[in-house]
Amino acid sequence: MPPVSEPYDVVVVGLGLAGLTAALAAAERGARVLALGKGYGTTHFRSGTIDVLGHAGAEVVGNPRAGLAQLCQERPEHPYALLREELEPALTLVRDATAESSLELLGDLDANRLLPTALGTLRPACLHQPTMGADLRGASVLAAGIEGYRDFEPALFAANLPAAAAAHGIELRARAARVEMPPLRRHHLDGPGLAQLFEQAWFRDQFLETLRPDLGDATLVALPAVLGLRHAAEVHAILERRLGVPVIELPALPPSVPGMRLQRALESALRVRGGRVQVGARARFVREGGRALLEIAAAAHPFRIPLRRLVLATGGPVSGGLVVERSGRVSETVAGVPVEQPAGEPEHWYGNDFLGAGAQPVSLAGIRVDAAMRPLGGGEVVDPDLFAAGGLLAGACRSAELSADGIACASGHAAGREAAS
Amino acid sequence: MSEMLFDEVARSADRCIKCNVCNTACPVMPATDLFPGPKYCGPQAQRHRPGDPIEEWVDYCSGCGACTRACPSGVKVAELNARARASVYRRRGIPLRNRLLGRSELLGRLGSVTAPVANLGLESGLGRRLAERLIGIHHLAPVPRFSQGSFRRRFRRLPRPARPWTEVAYFHGCATNYYEPWLGEGAVALLRRLGVAVELPPQHCCGLPLISNGEFDAARRYAQRNIRLLLPAVRAGRRIVTTSTSCGYTLKAEYREVLGIDTPEAREVAAATYDIFELLREAMWEGRIEAPRAALPRRVLYHPPCQLRSHGIGVPAADFLGSLEGIELEESGVECCGIAGTYGLKREKYAIARRVGEAVVDRAGEHRADVVACDSETCRWQIQHLTGLPSRHPLELVLEAMGEER
Numbered sequence: 055m056p057p058v059s060e061p062y063d064v065v066v067v068g069l070g071l072a073g074l075t076a077a078l079a080a081a082e083r084g085a086r087v088l089a090l091g092k093g094y095g096t097t098h099f100r101s102g103t104i105d106v107l108g109h110a111g112a113e114v115v116g117n118p119r120a121g122l123a124q125l126c127q128e129r130p131e132h133p134y135a136l137l138r139e140e141l142e143p144a145l146t147l148v149r150d151a152t153a154e155s156s157l158e159l160l161g162d163l164d165a166n167r168l169l170p171t172a173l174g175t176l177r178p179a180c181l182h183q184p185t186m187g188a189d190l191r192g193a194s195v196l197a198a199g200i201e202g203y204r205d206f207e208p209a210l211f212a213a214n215l216p217a218a219a220a221a222h223g224i225e226l227r228a229r230a231a232r233v234e235m236p237p238l239r240r241h242h243l244d245g246p247g248l249a250q251l252f253e254q255a256w257f258r259d260q261f262l263e264t265l266r267p268d269l270g271d272a273t274l275v276a277l278p279a280v281l282g283l284r285h286a287a288e289v290h291a292i293l294e295r296r297l298g299v300p301v302i303e304l305p306a307l308p309p310s311v312p313g314m315r316l317q318r319a320l321e322s323a324l325r326v327r328g329g330r331v332q333v334g335a336r337a338r339f340v341r342e343g344g345r346a347l348l349e350i351a352a353a354a355h356p357f358r359i360p361l362r363r364l365v366l367a368t369g370g371p372v373s374g375g376l377v378v379e380r381s382g383r384v385s386e387t388v389a390g391v392p393v394e395q396p397a398g399e400p401e402h403w404y405g406n407d408f409l410g411a412g413a414q415p416v417s418l419a420g421i422r423v424d425a426a427m428r429p430l431g432g433g434e435v436v437d438p439d440l441f442a443a444g445g446l447l448a449g450a451c452r453s454a455e456l457s458a459d460g461i462a463c464a465s466g467h468a469a470g471r472e473a474a475s
Numbered sequence: 476m477s478e479m480l481f482d483e484v485a486r487s488a489d490r491c492i493k494c495n496v497c498n499t500a501c502p503v504m505p506a507t508d509l510f511p512g513p514k515y516c517g518p519q520a521q522r523h524r525p526g527d528p529i530e531e532w533v534d535y536c537s538g539c540g541a542c543t544r545a546c547p548s549g550v551k552v553a554e555l556n557a558r559a560r561a562s563v564y565r566r567r568g569i570p571l572r573n574r575l576l577g578r579s580e581l582l583g584r585l586g587s588v589t590a591p592v593a594n595l596g597l598e599s600g601l602g603r604r605l606a607e608r609l610i611g612i613h614h615l616a617p618v619p620r621f622s623q624g625s626f627r628r629r630f631r632r633l634p635r636p637a638r639p640w641t642e643v644a645y646f647h648g649c650a651t652n653y654y655e656p657w658l659g660e661g662a663v664a665l666l667r668r669l670g671v672a673v674e675l676p677p678q679h680c681c682g683l684p685l686i687s688n689g690e691f692d693a694a695r696r697y698a699q700r701n702i703r704l705l706l707p708a709v710r711a712g713r714r715i716v717t718t719s720t721s722c723g724y725t726l727k728a729e730y731r732e733v734l735g736i737d738t739p740e741a742r743e744v745a746a747a748t749y750d751i752f753e754l755l756r757e758a759m760w761e762g763r764i765e766a767p768r769a770a771l772p773r774r775v776l777y778h779p780p781c782q783l784r785s786h787g788i789g790v791p792a793a794d795f796l797g798s799l800e801g802i803e804l805e806e807s808g809v810e811c812c813g814i815a816g817t818y819g820l821k822r823e824k825y826a827i828a829r830r831v832g833e834a835v836v837d838r839a840g841e842h843r844a845d846v847v848a849c850d851s852e853t854c855r856w857q858i859q860h861l862t863g864l865p866s867r868h869p870l871e872l873v874l875e876a877m878g879e880e881r
Binding site: 060061088090091092093094095098099242244246247250308309314321322325330331332333334335336350351352353354355357359360373374 | 494495496498499500504505511512515543544545546547548549724726727728745746748753760784785786787788789790794805806808
């Protein structure tokens with residue numbers, strides 16, 4: 055065999071939070087990194103917060119650190135059981151990386167913050183963007199929607215919020231307004247499009263002018279999370295100054311503007327550290343005569359990348375990292391590593407309570423890993439050069455626990471570090 | 476033409492979950508109100524296209540393909556749009572301007588025999604104003620100068636390597652043949668230095684300008700001729716090497732996915748087609764050649780053309796450039812420079828293309844680049860036009876580092 059050079063030390067498949075964190079952690083250690091994905095990752099579908107642990111059963115978790123200790127004790131098979139020491143450095147890495155793009159992430163492991171949602175409910179988050187949180191106690195909230203932007207309904211928000219807040223012992227009032235922006239008639243408005251408009255002074259001026267008569271006694275203005283992409287902090291500060299009251303953003307339907315901010319900031323930090331990113335690449339891991347290769351379904355003929363270490367961060371069934379086959383088997387799509395199957399027969403894998411705790415046994419399926427995030431099959435390491443992180447990992451009920459981002463960051467951090475070592 | 480393949484692309488629309496991620500990647504949508512975005516033109520409108528589509532706005536899609544790459548569900552958004560555009564033109568007729576821009580080979584032939592006169596016309600303000608009035612090519616848009624004497628003519632004088640490890644067939648494309656023959660000479664020189672012999676098969680325009688301008692029937696004729704002309708080299712075991720990432724992508728994918736030519740011969744040609752740096756990088760990774768030990772003490776911004784991104788092969792030129800000593804290399808991270816072939820030349824689209832390309836200008840400034848490297852000719856002309864910086868094919872920079880006299 056001719057001498058072979060591997061152009062990358064670590065290749066990461068998956069461009070969501072787990073993949074980007076893994077790539078960053080590896081690049082931080084001087085590894086030559088390529089991160090690729092079949093498209094953009096789940097950052098575009100999520101709220102742009104870092105949820106570590108929000109619910110324990112029916113209870114809201116106030117202190118994620120304490121909640122984690124309890125969770126790990128009760129469920130030693132949960133991915134967090136391997137990752138408790140990993141969370142703090144992982145969140146620091148992510149926070150520092152996004153700060154380079156002027157995207158601050160506020161909060162820490164000792165307290166969740168209750169953030170209003172677009173539906174007027176409150177949900178706990180560990181880290182959040184500075185545009186999202188405010189003191190709600192005693193507030194008179196004005197929720198403003200933008201005519202033509204159908205992904206946020208201010209009346210629905212205002213109708214739900216007081217009762218939802220009262221359930222957490224918070225008293226407040228809320229009302230709705232709609233801002234009509236005449237020049238937008240020809241647009242079909244979506245979040246990223248509005249975010250781009252909010253970065254332009256003429257648009258902000260007109261928006262503020264139209265909103266001001268509705269302000270009344272409002273002590274807090276709630277807007278859909280569309281206040282800019284690259285310059286969100288600046289836009290937010292301008293709006294607060296001009297309105298004279300705090301302004302919060304409510305993450306609305308995908309594509310998520312706060313999620314895009316997070317993805318862009320992390321991607322940019324990765325590039326600064328010499329990492330490469332390739333979007334639109336479907337990959338398959340192969341071993342050929344001992345050589346580890348990633349085969350990309352490129353145009354006309356496959357593109358094969360020799361590599362040393364591979365991190366799988368392709369997500370669960372929704373993201374396509376795992377696929378539930380018709381035969382009733384869950385399998386992994388890039389390297390074919392063994393998957394811990396859901397308990398029971400396939401007809402019991404799904405429940406009626408969509409997001410309820412433990413209601414979807416299928417979501418517990420996934421890959422078992424050792425402490426170095428290497429996939430296991432029958433208790434043995436499957437391939438010493440393979441690592442896994444994020445939504446692929448078995449044992450968590452992420453949507454019920456509100457734990458997806460914390461697992462992604464912590465396992466991504468561990469997998470990236472181990473792969474680069 | 477294969478109906479089955481048409482299905483493969485058309486049916487990909489069924490995988491759309493309406494998540495709008497494609498819209499977040501589209502560089503045109505933020506630059507104009509006239510384009511409602513890839514999702515609406517593509518998978519959304521596809522459901523209402525039992526016959527010919529009626530929408531005109533699909534013409535504002537530049538065809539850069541960012542949407543297809545961004546889609547996590549595997550929808551061929553850009554390909555759906557390209558087909559919809561062609562059927563819009565089929566119905567309302569193709570304007571003279573598009574017919575002209577689509578025929579880069581014919582223009583090149585005419586222009587290079589009349590180069591001094593043709594160039595005068597291109598350089599005169601009056602000529603350009605007239606061209607804008609009469610045929611709708613924006614008077615400021617970046618157009619190249621014709622070269623006197625084609626690349627094919629010059630090729631005969633070029634030396635071959637002493638002991639080649641492989642021989643390839645070079646698909647030079649129209650721009651190299653008629654506007655930038657030095658680029659073809661450079662390609663042959665670089666390949667020679669790295670032990671690759673080059674033959675020049677007969678060939679025609681790849682047909683991409685016709686595809687972009689909505690003339691699928693004429694494009695299919697070019698495609699069929701190219702497949703026939705390139706097949707002997709492929710069957711003799713040679714790979715087809717391209718230096719224009721847009722011609723390369725047309726041979727690799729668009730004949731099949733957009734024009735619907737799904738014959739075994741088309742697949743054979745596609746499977747043998749390699750970008751020049753894709754070939755060299757593979758050889759470097761397999762240990763057949765060594766990366767040139769040369770220095771290039773320059774600040775280079777590398778902009779991967781949108782068409783290269785669609786190849787799905789990463790950034791082979793940057794992998795190669797990165798091995799030069801002293802180079803300060805950064806990738807643009809920008810989806811598209813705006814020109815998208817002939818899009819930004821058009822009167823009604825010039826300003827849009829300019830706005831799209833501003834991101835590259837910003838990146839060049841941030842990096843304090845003294846040159847912008849880019850593998851596609853129309854992108855280089857656009858980047859040069861927008862940044863005022865020289866824009867070079869990466870192979871020109873590698874040759875400069877190797878001290879090749881040209």
